[in-house]
Amino acid sequence: MSRDFNKILNYSLLKISLIPLMLWLISTLVFILLRVAPGDPVDAILGSGANEASRELLRSKLGLNESLLNQYLTFINNILHLNFGESLSTQEPVFNIILKSLPASLELGIFSIFFAILIGFPLGFLSIKYKGKKGDYIARLIGIASYAIPPFWGAMIVQLILSVYLRIFPIGGRFPIIHSQPNITGFLILDSLIDNNIVYLRDSIYHLALPSLTLGFLLSGIFSRSLRINLDKTIKSDYVKAALTRGITRRKIVFNHALPNSLLPIVTIAGLTIASLAGGALLFEVTFSWPGIALRLYEAITQRDYTVVQGIVIVTSFLIVSLNLLVDIFIALLDPRIEY
Template sequence: MNRSRYLINYSMVRLSLAPVMLWLISTFVFLLLRIAPGDPVDAILGNRADDNAREIMREKLGLNMPLINQYFHFLNRLIHGDLGESLNTQEPVREIIAKTLPASIELGVIALIIAALIGISVGFTGVANPEGKTDLVGRLFGIGTYALPPFWAAMLIQLLFAVILGWLPVGGRFPPQLSPPQGSGFFIFDSIRLGDISSLNASIRHLILPSSTLGILLSGIFSRSLRVNLDKTLKTNYIEAAKSRGIKDNQILFAHALPNALLPVLTIAGLTIASLIGGALLIEVTFSWPGIALSLQEAISQRDYPIVQGIIVVISTLVVVINLTIDLIIAFIDPRVKY
């Protein structure tokens, strides 16, 4: 069987497994919310509401139905692209996600770029100067940023750059006294599209601290991965053969070793998406960033089942699609991948 057939089979298997994965995640979230302590009726009416009012509210919300009926009702709506309505505000979950997801994507993309630039630079510098002070600092940086609690680092950065130095805003996404740019919900893109320099400046100023904090915390993953893979690649037989033929060290490093070492880093980038979401939750709460992670935290505290389910389904879909895309790209460009 030739490589093209292998690629087709691999792609079909991965594509067929994606819906199964999303169904398992959706089912797990549905069941977990139902067995978790707390009642959404109490969150809406309070603990002092009488039994009659509570029963009417449970019937209105559909919580009086048997669990299996609730599950199939949830799946039916999900298949048709209906994420339901908020139990508290009756606002469609789809609209809530549409308003908050662009903020999280904007934060996540910039943070991922910062993490990759810093991590790859630190990892590459360490390999270029092995066993030296630069390499030691790079290793400590990778371990430290990976182990540092996000909320603690976020508060320290807030305290230094926003409170003490006063260089940047302490939180939020846009100055409250100004009207944000209208359009896609991505403030930087909308500001550039409209040619609004003041909005662009305000958006960037509010984005610097949360994105830099999250990017620095995630950069250790990239630096450690590149450091290990590049060091391993430089010890392989084909690199030794290149050295024996008199090829210059810089050419070996950049033309032969680095491209092969970057492939595992690309895989790490896909896996980092999950860490990005987990870290974004704490970053968004600390910096009052109005993203989807902050909405998820608020919905969990209010026992708002549809919002929690809808947000997790959307986030899971993004993670699965991104990881699937990266896996297919690696399978296409790397002939060493077996299926």
């Protein structure tokens, strides 16, 4: 047992040691791409009609008149001290922008994954139960359609039907603009519960329902297809056939033996999906005007706001790398076949 623990510990430490290298590579790549991209942040802030003296003063203030090497060294030094600078357009600290935007994306991502599993798993079971029959074809068709639909297009169609025509859900936003939203943790549903405010809780769920259900449905095909493939493969294995010959019911075999062994690949997929949603679904948040980190990133890109783009990419990269690390360690704990 101690030997296994040491192996897992060494495996975890090896994975953790790679995080700084990956973040450095990502940060360097972002720095280079933003500098070689066409356009000038000074023009984005002052406009192309500003006089040269104002332009040079702002360029000096932002450090853009220094050499690329000095800019890069300053950039890396600031990151090491968790200083992401200030927004070029609003002068607000980038760290505050991220703290305000990230909870919205995480809240949307968590509920979207919940609905994706809630929709995808029954479709996967239905496909296995009626394999080769009408139910299988229907479940597979729904799974393929959900996976193939572009998120932004699916979001617009849902908005058009349920928000514009039927007026069941709000077309966008996270909270009614006529109310001041609770701000304790940044997660509106949790804040409403802490504040014991039923009206805020209702409004939060009302605005979250449509985007999370839509994104959940669009992600459900990943889970339904993965469950179908892995469960079908497990059911065909020798130990399942042996259990059937001993008279064990198919239901017990599926839920007690086949399903647990089929979940490892699904855990991997779920981890990668959650990690990808840590930074938000860019076009999805833009379509729903969801004030998450992806929408803020989109706004920063259009405004040529270097510091905000850099800060958001670095923080979301750290979240994605960390979540992938946790998934790797979790799978290593569950699967004894993993070599450390």
